[in-house]
Amino acid sequence: MAEQQAPGESVLSLVGAAKSFGPVVALADGTIDIRPGEIHALVGENGAGKSTLVKILAGVHQPDSGDFRVAGELVSFKSPAESKAVGVSVIYQEPTLFPDLTVAENIFIGRQPKGRSGLISRREMRRQARELFARLGVPIDPDRVAEGLSIADQQIIEIAKAISLDAKVLVMDEPTAALSGVEVERLFGVARGLRDKGAGILFISHRFDEVFDLTDRITVMRDGRYISTHDTHTVTIDEIVREMVGRELGALFPKVEAPIGDTVLKVSGLARAGVFSNITFDVKAGEIVALSGLVGAGRTEVARAIFGIDPYDRGTVTLSGRTLAGHSPQAAIAAGIGMVPEDRRKQGLVMDLSVAKNATLTLRKKLARFGLISGKRERAAAEEWSKVLQVKTGSQDYAVSTLSGGNQQKVVIAKWLATEPKLLIVDEPTRGIDVGTKSEVHRLISDLAGRGIAILMISSELPEVLGMADRVLVMHEGRITAELPRSEATAERIMLAATATLEEAAR
Ligand SMILES: Nc1ncnc2c1ncn2[C@@H]1O[C@H](COP(=O)(O)OP(=O)(O)OP(=O)(O)O)[C@@H](O)[C@H]1O
Ligand SMILES: [Mg+2]
Incomplete structure (x- = not known):
């Protein structure tokens, strides 16, 4: 109406x-x-x-x-x-x-309140800032710097x-x-x-x-x-x-049963002081394992350690039987790991490069087999994935910075899908993605699993976890507090393990 x-x-x-x-x-x-x-x-x-x-x-x-x-x-x-x-x-x-300025300075920048003398009064500025936060019911210290x-x-x-x-x-x-x-x-x-x-x-x-x-x-x-x-x-x-x-939508979680194969990723006793500890699990070929839990439970940190972005103090990461030695993303990519990061806009894209170049950044080696990257092959590869993901852009040659937020994310996903990794880590794969494309992304992840790729999916959306995962690992304060096969995973069990302490969850 x-x-x-x-x-x-x-x-x-x-x-x-x-x-x-x-x-x-x-x-x-x-x-x-x-x-x-x-x-x-x-x-x-x-x-x-x-x-x-x-x-x-x-x-x-x-x-x-x-x-x-x-x-x-x-x-x-x-x-x-x-x-x-x-x-x-x-x-x-x-x-x-402005990171170097205080909270109060950020609020009043360019129009600092003046005291009786007609000079800028820092005291008055702080007082007014404090009053604002009191009105909003949020305790933020007006004197701290914005950084952090x-x-x-x-x-x-x-x-x-x-x-x-x-x-x-x-x-x-x-x-x-x-x-x-x-x-x-x-x-x-x-x-x-x-x-x-x-x-x-x-x-x-x-x-x-x-x-x-x-x-x-x-x-x-x-x-x-x-x-x-x-x-x-x-x-x-x-x-x-x-x-x-303006059209009928496909099913939101088109999960297809894929045959589960050999272990692809094996993580044993992974620990990083103050961040996560005793992380042990595996992901098999064709399997979608969800890493669930509340924001801040340490899921992204575990993924970053596996992918070699962050170091770890103890434990091993093994891919197809080979222990990853170098703690670097290059080593992880060479071993066959792909990762769609959580903060795609910042970590996943080169804003000034074209859609085609971004979508094929990870593919450059393959496309350049004879020492040269042909613009034609690059565009063909980019177009294929852009089409599947329905990336909305005027042309593949436009800078990624001109795309809408959701479409920028699709380019990052396209980039990693094009590498056809053995293990694909996807961190919040559909955040910021509209409903129509959401089911496309889910279908793609399912398809990849069907082709024998092991998938580790971090997601805060319970319906997505329940709809997509063969197995659910739940993290709470840096530890895995539950491991649930698809048949036993319910919203209640996941929420309990995500919020309860280890002792309670074990009971
Ligand atoms: N500066 C620009 N140059 C060229 N095209 C642009 C520019 N800004 C936006 N567009 C295009 O305009 C269209 C609308 O983009 P907009 O960012 O408004 O979408 P949106 O509804 O906010 O999407 P999202 O949900 O993904 O954030 C997109 O196709 C985008 O590529
Ligand atoms: Mg937008």
Whole structure:
């Protein structure tokens, strides 16, 4: 049920905004209206144009056309500063604080409060910062430097800054992607508090549980166009998904039974002081083993040690019977290990290189068999995987930095799939990936297992773990607290092992 509303009711409205980059139409009809006192979700597949719309609201991009109003007044921002000045604050997934400055300095940068003498008063600045955090109910020390703060704390600081700027509209583009469950709850608490005080909030997420838990209305976009707006409590997930993808979806977890072969990866007594200890498990050819547990349990750290990025103090990693000697990713890759990292944007891509070059970075040796990399072969290899993963790009020759967030991730996955490793480690393979492509990624992982590749999958999404894994290992505080075969793995058992101490789990 799309609904109409009287004009003047909204604190921010954008109607029919368009934005092209050369031949690429990033946004054809960007339309959103945000009321005071509501949390409004913006959903759509990877590349639908959500972040482009956000950047127009933020004054980063100037739209080619469209009607843009804040509090009823027509606006046209030439810069992010102009957008901020009329009360629009945008919080990105990765906040951009100055690491050397203190928390308070980051909040008040460029507009430090003055004391009676007319000079900048650090004391006044600290007092105001402390007051802001008290209002938000979050204990952050205003005097500490920003360096080393968690992403979650950095986001809260950005929000504190928005409040101090008297933001009427707060926009959050995939803020929860890098947060743990507790941190998500805290962020939602802060967002609800601001809504109840009359702010309008725009919230972007690929997680429907969050969208339905937090928001009052949902706007759907597809292919750069506005599709509809719904009241959250009168619409179903199925309806939203249908509008987002505009087609029928395949099964979300198309697990195929693959014959299980010989042991490929064997990890024995792996330990790193203060991080993880006594990690022992194996993964066989054709098997998908999930490493489950809460964020911070040490799963990514174990994966990084196996792949040779981080050192370990004790234990061995064996691949197809050969113990890995060198603690380096080069040695791991040479032995046949591939890894799709958790933080794909930072660790997995060379932003200025083209899609084709990124997708084939790991393949260079193979493609260059005769000493030369032919652009044609490179493009053919890249195109094959890009097609399977439905990477949305104007051309394989475009720089990866111009792709949408989700599409950048698909390029990293393509890159590793193309190497056809013996063991593939995938860390949170579908985080930030839209529902349509999610089932594609699951199908691909299943297919790879079917071709005899051993898969070690780290995932915080229980349905994904339960749907995909032949065996589930659960970690808690650096230890493996449970090992469950597919037939015995349930959400309750996994959650118990992920939260209980070793003693309790053993009982
Ligand atoms: N600077 C740019 N140059 C060329 N194309 C761009 C640029 N910025 C965005 N695009 C293209 O515009 C389209 C929309 O991208 P956008 O980042 O808005 O998607 P999104 O909905 O935020 O997706 P995601 O869920 O993956 O973050 C994509 O096809 C993207 O490649
Ligand atoms: Mg985006």
